[in-house]
Amino acid sequence: MEHRPLKAETDMREHLVVIGNGMAGCRAVEELLARDPTRYRVTIFGAEPRVNYNRIMLSPVLAGEKCFEDIVINDAGWYADNGIALIAGDPVVAIDRETKTVTTRGGVSESYDKLLIATGSDPFIIPVPGKDLPGVIAFRDMDDVDTMLAAADAGGDAVVIGGGLLGLEAAHGLTLRGMKVTVIHLMPTLMERQLDEAAGWLLKNALEARGQTILTGADTAEIIGEGKVEGVKLKDGTLIPASLVVMAVGIRPSVALARDAGLAVGRGIQVDDHMVTSDPAVLAVGECVEHDGQVYGLVAPLWDMCRSLADGLVEKPTGYRGSVTSTKLKVSGIDVFSAGDFSGGDGCEDIVLRDASRGVYKRVIVKDDRIVGAVLYGDTADGGWYFDLLKKQEDVSELRDLLIFGHAFAAGGGAADPKTAVAALSDDAEICGCNGVTKGQVVSCIAKGAHSLDAVRGTCKASASCGSCTGLVENLLALTLGDDVQSGPKTMCKCTSFGHDDVRREIVAQGMRSIPEVMQKLHWTTPDGCSSCRPALNYYLLCALPGEYVDDQQSRFVNERLHANIQKDGTYSVVPRMWGGLTNPTELRAIADVVEKYNAPMVKVTGGQRLDIFGIKKEDLPAVWADLNAAGMVSGHAYGKALRTVKTCVGSEWCRFGTQDSTGLGVKLERMSWGSWMPHKFKIAVSGCPRNCAEATIKDFGVVCVDSGYELHVGGNGGIHVRATDLLCKVANEQEAMDYCAAFIQLYREEARYLERTAPWIERVGVDYVKARIIDDEAGREALRARFLYSQSFSQDDPWAQRAEGAEAEHHAPMARFIPQGEFA
Amino acid sequence: MTTAEWLDIGWVDQIPVRGSRTVQVEGGDDIAVFRTAEGKVFALLDRCPHKHGRLSQGIVHGGAVACPLHNWRISLATGEALGEDKGCTPTVPVKIDGGRVLICRASTLKAAA
Structure with missing residues (x-):
């Protein structure tokens, strides 16, 4: 061997060959050198023709905030000083484990005693046509x-x-x-x-x-x-x-080289706690490895891995135990931090702080008194502190109440009890930033008789805008009044401290356009609401932004999502619209055919003069609708918080007592009002004479025809609490009856709370208020009517026809079918 | 890639966010597959422990679904009823592999039987 005067021949140390000159490969070498600078002779192969640089800083280079020289971790001097041979720009293409050699594309071969694979990951290229085009x-x-x-x-x-x-x-x-x-x-x-x-x-x-x-x-x-x-x-x-x-x-672990060499590869190159692969002479580290079923695409785990790897290489093994990761977006001026698991789930509690005016959203997820995850937006200063508590699995029960306010408040000067903290504030301290209200002003307002949150909001305006100081105001009420605090109006649900009316007012006043926006600006305490507030917010936005707001299907109750009524066995009932309760042979034939074709076990005549087809399977709904559409019928909205039916009697056309064409007016009212979404279901009836065969006086809007015109009645209900209507007024002709009806519906749509029928709404606001808005204020009535008709111009698309043509088919078809092969036990 | 242990039921994207889809099991009950706002996927028997409502038709919020029949809230992770209600729906282990949703065959058979 003396005839090959290479350095390798005179250097008797074990040879460590590193494939990968990136962050993981070089960090591993640095860790090794820190432990034992002389133990191994080191050669590094890099595919890129450069020294080792900090890949995660490429973004600031692109953004012009840094240049390449700024992000170099180890320059040429480092390699020279440590006797490391760098072969850059010539990638390794093969590993021969038999002879313990690696070979580059350029034909360079090098033998190793220990091989470290740190090939990182490859960007995932989505396989679409044109993916190989230049650019x-x-x-x-x-x-x-x-x-x-x-x-x-x-x-x-x-x-x-x-x-x-x-x-x-x-x-x-x-x-x-x-x-x-x-x-x-x-x-x-x-x-x-x-x-x-x-x-x-x-x-x-x-x-x-x-x-x-x-x-x-x-x-x-x-x-x-x-x-x-x-x-x-x-x-x-x-x-x-x-x-x-x-x-x-996305990225994929770069494993081709390892796989070709016959090493065990799953999603990444499989390693043990000491970063050793299935071959004891070969190690792997970084994004290319799979440890305990996990692969990582972030930089932090790499530091832990390299420590364990180096400990193993110098025979003082410690073992890598996996990493909890955190991320920060490197976009200057936008602070985003996330760590751990924020998917929630059992036993997890969310602590949420939203400060709309500062654009801050903080969410800390706690389970069994320990932080399991954190998402911070806008103010990420405490990200490190939360992450530290998370990694150390520290018991945070002592800090629980103040945790969300951050390290300074929870650990230091802040008093442990929020009420004491408020008491300690000076009278000049600002409580409500939006309205510039000081503690002294709030206290004096409470002393003058504002004994509830709502009363405080109504007088000095504290917490009446963004609401982020609600807790402070509540504490001041408690401090000033002790037990005399009056509870305010019921909040919408447990996700918010606001009531329905506050939420609606703010949606309009602040021009909010989406459910997440409402939740952020009004400081929701849950990340995505609940089954009470989501449908309400969806309706309020739909009502405020006709033609613009995109309905959120996932915030709809099942009946409105599937445009049919769910029954207790999981099948659906289908009610086609019959205008004014009228039908004809074509429609009846189509209904009969549907009943037979889809084996519907029951057909029922409803109280609202419609035919209800029971027992239809979710999968069959689009086909049923297509058949009904073909006979000219559209959705009857029997499932919706919407106009249900307009019930009529036969009126002057047939009845010897009839005074007006009640059937005709009923059809016109239904044509005008169908398809509109409302706070709750809405029923109309038109009776042709005071005998009132259509039961108009227990409907939301009822018309009773008399010789001299039309009596308009509102706020009736035939449910658990029967309520007869209040007489709104009497009008002279059909057009006026239509106009008043439209205005009344719109007033109800804009002002009633979600899931509030007209009867309790009128009991709450008083019929005089409704009269003032509809009868006394002529311009206001006209404006309400115009808003209703404008909104209707977007809502009279038959949802059945859209579904029958294949829209949103995923609501109806199963994702997959599984046929067991005699496997049922 | 359906295997002896796992059933490949489709792409993650086929499940609406904050929504669900079902898997029909011939001769048994449906399995409901949910996807939360954070993108986590869960599978449960499509049956509320209360009155057997179809959980797949409920509103998904946080890590729970509200049954469409009587608004019981069921944990997607454990199948347990939340709050004051008591009851449990069988769960089926799920894993995601390359964007595909795989559900455990044995648990599916056991739950659906």
């Missing part, structure tokens, strides 16, 4: 950054596919570099793996305010272009022009 890149290394910078110099449009951490950082950088950027994200929430819906919504708003276009729920169909990229086409047909497309949809 389509990933965001993984310095070459990608150079490509992006060159594209930005030319200006124009860029599309970033993927609204995760990396994608948003790329979009931010390209925006700062002057490109017009569109982010396409498959999921409804940005960074959904790190953020909950509320924080995702705040982030989307902030990015849009910076000029980016964010398309969520958007699925890429193909990338188009002749010879180079020209645009991205979505599955819904939208075409977005682009001279640059960055794919940042």
Whole structure:
């Protein structure tokens, strides 16, 4: 061997060969050198023609906040000083475990005693047509950054596919570099793996305010272009022009080399607690490994892994136990932090703080007195503290009440009892920032007789705007009055301290446009509400923004989501609309055919003069509707908080007592009002004479025809508490009856609380109030009527026809069918 | 990739966020598969412990679903009724692999039987 005068031959130390000159490979070597600088001779192979740099700082380089030199971790001197041989720009393409050698693409071979694989991960490229066009890149290394910078110099449009951490950082950088950027994200929430819906919504708003276009729920169909990229086409047909497309949809552990070498590979290269692979001479570390079933795509676990690896290499094994991770978005001016598990679940308690005026959302998830997760938006200063408590699994029961206010408040100067803390405030201390109300003013307002939260809000306005100081005001009430505090109006549900009326007023006053926005601005204490508040908010927004608000199907009760009534056995009943209770042979035949075709076990004539077909399976609903549509029938909305039926008698056309055409008016009222969503169900009836065969005086809106005109009655109910209507007024002709009806419905829609029928609503506000709005205020009546008709111009699309044509088919079809092979025990 | 232990029932994206889909089991009851706002996927027998309401048709909020019949809240993770109510719906282990939803075959058979 003396005839090969290579350094390797004179250096008798064990040879450690590292494949990967990235963060993991070099960190592992650093850890090793720190423990025993002379034990191994080290050779590092890197695919990129560069020294070791900090990959997670590529985003600031793209954004122009740093240059490449700033993010170099180890320069050429480090390799020289430590006697490390670096072979950069020539990737290893094969490992031979028999002969313990590695070979590069350029043909260089090197033998090893210990091999460390630190190949990291590869960007995932979605397999769409056009993915190989020039101008389509990933965001993984310095070459990608150079490509992006060159594209930005030319200006124009860029599309970033993927609204995760990396994608948003790329979009931010390209925006700062002057490109017009569109982010396409498959999921409804940005960074959904790190953020909950509320924080995702705040982030989307902030990015849009910076000029980016964010398309969520958007699925890429193909990338188009002749010879180079020209645009991205979505599955819904939208075409977005682009001279640059960055794919940042995720990463996959880079395992090809290890797999070819016959090492055990699952999702990543499988390693034990000492980062040793299935071959004792081969180790692996970083994003390419799978440890205890976990793979990591973040930098923090890598530090822990490298420590354990180095401990093992110097034969003082400690063992890696997996990592809890946290993330921070590196977009300057937007602070986002997330750590641990924020999916909630059993035994988990959410502590939520929302400060709308500062754009802050904090959520800490506690289980068994320990923090298991945290999501912070806007104010991430305490991220590190929460993460530390989380990793150490510290008991936080002592801190519980003050935890959400952060480290300074919980650990230091803050008094342990919030009431004591409020008592300690000076009279000049500001309680309500929105309305500039001091503690002294609140206390004097309470002393003058405002003995409830609502009364305080009504007089000095403290906590009447954003509501974030509600707790402080409540504490002041308790301090000043002791047990004499009067409880305010019932809150909407346990998710909020606001009542229905407050929420509605603020939705309109602040122009709120979505459920997450309401929850943020009004400081909801739960991340996504509950089955009480979500349907209510959905209705309030729908009512406030006709034609603009997009109905949230997941906030609808099942009957309104499936446009049929669920029955106790899980089947549905179907009620087609019969205008004014009239029908004809074609409709009856179609109904009879449906009953036979779908084996409906029962047909019932309802109290509202309709036919109800029972026992229809969820899967059959679209086909049933198609058959009914074919005979000219539409949804009867028998399932909705909406106009149900207009019941009529035969009136002057047939009846010897009839005074007016009650049937005709009933049909006209139903044609005007069908399809509108309301706080609760709404029933109308028209009787042709005071004998009142249509029972108009127990309906929400009832018309009783008399010789001289039409009596209009409101607020009746035939339910548990029977209530006869109040007489609203008498009008002279059909048109007036229609106009008053429209105005009344709109007043009810705008002012009643969700799930409040007209009867309790009128009991609450008084019939005189309704009369003042509908009869005395002519201009107001006309405006109400106009708003109702405007809203109706968007709502009279038959939902059955849309579903019959295949819309939202996922509501009806099972996801999969499983046929057991005689496997039932 | 359906295996001896796991049934491949489709893509995660096929389940609406804050919603659910069902898996029909021939000869047995349906399995309801839920996806929460945070993207977690759970599978339970599609039957409320109270009056056997179809949980798949309920409103999903946080880590729970409200039964459409009488508004019982059922934990998606454990199947236990929350709050004052007492009762439990069988759960089925789920795992996600490359965007595909896999449910445990043995538990599916046991729950649906």
